[in-house]
Amino acid sequence: MLEIKSDRILEFLHPLPVRAIWGVGPKTAESLDRLGLHTVADIANTPRSTLIRALGDATGESLYELAWGRDYRDVVVNEPEKSIGNEETFSRDIDSPEEILREFLRMTEKATARLRDANLFAKTITIKIKFADFSSITRSKTLPLAIDSTHETYEVVKKLYLALRNDGARIRLVGVSLGNLQEDVPVQLELGARERGWREADSAIDKATARFGRASVRPGRLIKPEKSQDEA
Numbered sequence: 473m474l475e476i477k478s479d480r481i482l483e484f485l486h487p488l489p490v491r492a493i494w495g496v497g498p499k500t501a502e503s504l505d506r507l508g509l510h511t512v513a514d515i516a517n518t519p520r521s522t523l524i525r526a527l528g529d530a531t532g533e534s535l536y537e538l539a540w541g542r543d544y545r546d547v548v549v550n551e552p553e554k555s556i557g558n559e560e561t562f563s564r565d566i567d568s569p570e571e572i573l574r575e576f577l578r579m580t581e582k583a584t585a586r587l588r589d590a591n592l593f594a595k596t597i598t599i600k601i602k603f604a605d606f607s608s609i610t611r612s613k614t615l616p617l618a619i620d621s622t623h624e625t626y627e628v629v630k631k632l633y634l635a636l637r638n639d640g641a642r643i644r645l646v647g648v649s650l651g652n653l654q655e656d657v658p659v660q661l662e663l664g665a666r667e668r669g670w671r672e673a674d675s676a677i678d679k680a681t682a683r684f685g686r687a688s689v690r691p692g693r694l695i696k697p698e699k700s701q702d703e704a
Contacts (some may be wrong), residue, residue, distance in 0.1 A: 556590070618652070629648055
């Protein structure tokens with residue numbers, strides 16, 4: 473965390489590029505570039521009316537104020553999380569479905585642990601895949617009931633991945649995101665109710681990992697077999 477003293481705000485802010493201002497995306501940056509505005513100082517020293525004519529009332533007004541270090545928006549201390557997720561870029565591209573599923577399980581385990589730690593449940597499960605050529609895709613499924621179980625979530629993740637039918641594709645990154653979050657405990661219906669026991673198992677695992685560390689209890693698929701003396 474970097475604290476900027478009030479008398480040094482402009483000294484810190486003005487040399488920064490325009491993209492450093494919150495809300496300046498590619499299109500706005502392109503418009504600023506056409507105006508010859510490349511730094512925050514350039515925006516600050518441009519008449520407010522000029523910015524409003526070029527960018528519109530809301531954007532022009534907002535950028536002018538932010539360029540002078542003025543932000544009148546209310547500070548929201550505890551904004552509810554909209555999604556929880558984990559992703560990882562590999563040190564090498566992988567193409568083995570078994571290895572890819574193992575990585576998806578690792579991301580699922582991390583994401584659902586964070587979900588339970590926040591006392592939340594997720595209805596929408598999304599996977600992300602980035603290929604060796606840097607193209608990427610996402611696939612999602614929304615469930616009738618929200619869940620927080622690692623096992624149940626991974627079953628959905630696994631089906632989403634296998635439905636892609638991309639055997640042999642080299643993958644650079646995988647991610648799992650849990651959205652449509654709810655605080656209420658889902659009601660289990662008698663007809664078609666889910667298999668019992670997973671939430672209790674996850675609760676026991678969470679307690680063990682909180683006490684002994686994340687590596688103390690792991691899914692069997694994530695435990696690497698020890699090499700034998702002959703292999704060593």
